[in-house]
Amino acid sequence: MLKIEHIDVFYGEIQIxxxxxxxxxxxxxxxxxxxxxxxxxxxxxxxxxxxxxxKGRIEFQGKDITGxxxxxxxxxxxxxVPEGRKLFCSMTVLENLELGALKGNxxxxxxxxxxxxxxxxxxxxxxxxxxxxxxxxxxxxxxxIGRGLMSLPKLLMFDEPSLGLAPLVVxxxxxxxxxxxxxxxxxxxxxxxxxxxxxxSARGLVLERGKVVLEGTAESLLDDDRVRxxxxxx
Ligand code: ATP
Numbered sequence: 001m002l003k004i005e006h007i008d009v010f011y012g013e014i015q016i017x018x019x020x021x022x023x024x025x026x027x028x029x030x031x032x033x034x035x036x037x038x039x040x041x042x043x044x045x046x047x048x049x050x051x052x053x054x055k056g057r058i059e060f061q062g063k064d065i066t067g068x069x070x071x072x073x074x075x076x077x078x079x080x081v082p083e084g085r086k087l088f089c090s091m092t093v094l095e096n097l098e099l100g101a102l103k104g105n106x107x108x109x110x111x112x113x114x115x116x117x118x119x120x121x122x123x124x125x126x127x128x129x130x131x132x133x134x135x136x137x138x139x140x141x142x143x144x145i146g147r148g149l150m151s152l153p154k155l156l157m158f159d160e161p162s163l164g165l166a167p168l169v170v171x172x173x174x175x176x177x178x179x180x181x182x183x184x185x186x187x188x189x190x191x192x193x194x195x196x197x198x199x200x201s202a203r204g205l206v207l208e209r210g211k212v213v214l215e216g217t218a219e220s221l222l223d224d225d226r227v228r229x230x231x232x233x234x
Contacts, residue, residue, distance in 0.1 A: 001026045001186050002047070002078070002155055007056030009039075009046050009210075016042045017210045020056070024155065029177070029187040031197040031218065033231055034207035040190040041083055043207070044157045047188075048080040049073040061154070075104055077154030083163065083190075085144040089133025093124055096132050096143050100150030110150060117146035120176055138169035145176060155186040162193045174200055194231040198222050206231075 002024040009017035016039050024030050034040045045051045047058060049070040058066045060078050068076075079100075087096050097117060101110040118125035121142040127135065132143055141161055148156055158177065162170040174196050181187050181200075191197035198204050198218040205215035206227065214226065221227050228234040 001028075001061060002188070003057075003059040004047070005057045005059075007046060007053040007058065009042055009051055009053050011042075011051075015210065017046065017053075020207075020210075020212060022205065022212075024186060024188055027181065027184065027186055028203065029181050029189060029201040031189045031191055031194075031201040031204040032207055033191065033194050033197070033204060033221070033227070035230070038207040039210040040207055041159055042210075044080055044159050044188070044190060047073075047078065047157065071103075074151050075106075077152060078157075079148045079151045079153035079155070080157045081144050081148040081159065081161065083159035085140045087132040087140055087143055087147075090131060092129050093132055093135070093143055094128040097124075097146050097150055100147035101152075106150060106152045109152065113150045113152065117149055120149070120179060121146060136169075138165050138172065141165060141169075141173055142176070145173075145180075149180070153185055155188065156180060157188040157190070159190050160192060161189075162191065162196065170196060192231070194227065195222070 004020060004022040007017060007020050008015060032040050046053055049068050052067055057064060060076060065073055097114060098110060101107050101113060123139060124142055124146060132140060161173050170193060177187060178200050189197050198221055201218040204218050204221045205212050
């Protein structure tokens with residue numbers, strides 16, 4: 001479904017990603033692990049069309065999207081839930097959700113999509129008129145995920161969805177991600193909560209200083225001493 005071939009990404013003169021290749025098949029969950037500054041967010045931003053790779057190619061559902069703009073990529077069904085949620089705090093839950101469905105097919109289907117989001121996160125239905133800035137961290141993450149779903153993603157990318165959340169809420173967020181996947185959406189997950197992320201993934205890869213240093217099935221990574229020591233503290 002998504003095929004990344006040998007991309008190099010720079011911020012100005014500084015190379016952040018080197019020769020990254022990755023494939024994601026339809027309905028898979030794939031996780032990218034890596035320490036702070038490894039380049040995980042940069043990878044997702046490159047796929048989302050926010051940063052253009054200097055070299056290499058990105059293909060989504062058989063179409064070359066390298067260099068396509070971010071709006072076009074969202075309309076194709078490749079959607080990112082950003083790190084830190086990035087909500088509009090002085091707007092209501094409903095208004096924030098609607099921002100995910102401003103154009104095209106997503107706009108036409110926004111009423112059904114809102115019902116689907118409320119079914120996934122019933123708490124948001126009770127709080128739909130509440131200002132997003134007054135929600136708990138977990139509820140804000142639900143709104144960010146819901147806004148992503150409003151764009152009718154075929155592939156949904158999550159940038160550290162568990163960041164700053166209490167353990168019980170983290171569990172809830174991962175359960176929601178699994179349900180989204182079961183309903184047919186392919187998932188690319190960037191996470192520091194390696195245990196949770198790999199447990200619900202088919203495959204994973206480890207990024208270090210902008211390079212893929214390890215990849216394999218989620219099971220093999222969970223068993224790998226290097227992963228256990230560096231990312232799980234075992
Ligand atoms: P974290 O878990 O801390 O978010 P990450 O793996 O997602 O880390 P990135 O955010 O992709 O890492 O950052 C990779 C490198 O790129 C870092 O060294 C960072 O300082 C640098 N960087 C990120 N954004 C920019 C930018 N807009 N301009 C210049 N350098 C940047």
